[in-house]
Amino acid sequence: MSNVDIEVALRRVGREVDALMEGAIPKSVGREGRLLDAMRYAALGGGKRLRPFLVVSSAELFGVARHRALRVAAAVEIVHCYSLIHDDLPCMDDDDLRRGRPTTHVQFDEATAVLAGDALLTLAFEVISHADTHELGEVRAELVHRLALASGGLGMAGGQMIDLLGERQRLEPAEIIRMEAMKTGALIAFSCEAGAILGRAASGARTALHGYAHDLGLAYQIIDDWLDIAGDPAVVGKRLHKDAHAGKATLIGVLGIDRAREHAEMLAGQAIRHLQPFGEEAALLRAVADFVVKRTA
């Protein structure tokens, strides 16, 4: 599959997930409308929707109905969007531009942004636990549990903590890799795992997908850091050179910019090799691994 096709496929999932998120965020009925507007602002109409794409594509491997996979895809993207709102706050990374638009606390205010993040995180669990996601409560509860583990103190939130501390303390390369696996990798891994949970896949398939997701997540983060240094600001849609400015610990700082990029490409190749057991069925997941290291935004 060419890069053009994968972009078409990403956009299709993006539209489907946007429609689902739009429906899941309640309509204003009173003064809480400001909060719902902020949730909508942060969640809709932007982003690559990589995580939803991974959920949908991994679910396809196991013949899961698309409307079910899309609910989990929406939940993962909602968690991702909440994390962006909070990461951008003045007390965190203090960013004013995201996806080419003012960040939520700039567009609204800090209090509304904190609450919009909180309410989105909550909404993700509301969406995933609803009976429409899967007919078996067992499956819904497992999805909730794994998503919570991926997002919490030993997952995404813990990774963000280490990232912030990395501005003040020197992190060892192994700590940087662990931080990135927690901060970005855990939710990407869940996205792939979710398809297997929805499809009640055997443990061998789950392990293969986990290996794929682990390598893909690290490659993704290296390219993210690379774009912060070498990307085109008009294309990336957020302020660049922030990492260096904040003194953030990244793998590029350890490996240097060229070796880091080579390493990301090596990881993408390794991710693709994990997909061997799935044969041709995994064409989309292969294509996305390729896309992740070639992307410019």
Added chain:
Amino acid sequence: MSNVDIEVALRRVGREVDALMEGAIPKSVGREGRLLDAMRYAALGGGKRLRPFLVVSSAELFGVARHRALRVAAAVEIVHCYSLIHDDLPCMDDDDLRRGRPTTHVQFDEATAVLAGDALLTLAFEVISHADTHELGEVRAELVHRLALASGGLGMAGGQMIDLLGERQRLEPAEIIRMEAMKTGALIAFSCEAGAILGRAASGARTALHGYAHDLGLAYQIIDDWLDIAGDPAVVGKRLHKDAHAGKATLIGVLGIDRAREHAEMLAGQAIRHLQPFGEEAALLRAVADFVVKRTA
């Protein structure tokens, strides 16, 4: 049951829930330890543990095993603690004292406090969705779903949004009641409902408990506002006169301090009448309604 007995019963649930929360917050393994410490600081060793008590006491009505009810009790208290951390932030209510100690952002820093709230909210769903909470995935998924609804944009987070707007805009009495029902009432209602969900109670029992929780939640909030005006700061454990200072909309502002207190007592009596179908079994829930309007902290 006398007030002394109810305080003993509250403390017992408090100890049990603390032990469970202590076990649920992961131990430090790396630099994310700072986040886990902040979660522990905010969650443990304080508070009346009213919500856990309501979960455990309502679950008892339906013969639910105590260790299961305690897991849901811990999840509800974790959600409550996360909301306190975020409500206390400088961009929200800007409080520096809570439960007689510095608030989390004062003890740590703002970024850590935001993340600790996020990670606690996530942890609540991790705890509740775990197989130890109930053998049926269906029941766990329903608990997740109802907790999410109670905490999100049309529940607690939405109520906090209206509360913040009430500092700048005049709210009608009906809007104040709705705001308080969302901000405090929804989680209190879930606490009572959770026992019924765990015990797979018939809808009649659920409706009765819902009526009880609705009246109790409003009475609780009125007394909370009353204590802010007339309480003893050494006993209450947080700064007082904050509502008037911030220009917050409260029912006391509408009804006046004496009529508001009478109204709270009337609501507590009404809450108790909802418990009639449960007979003597509901003694603890009756006692807690009485306690809520008599409390001094």
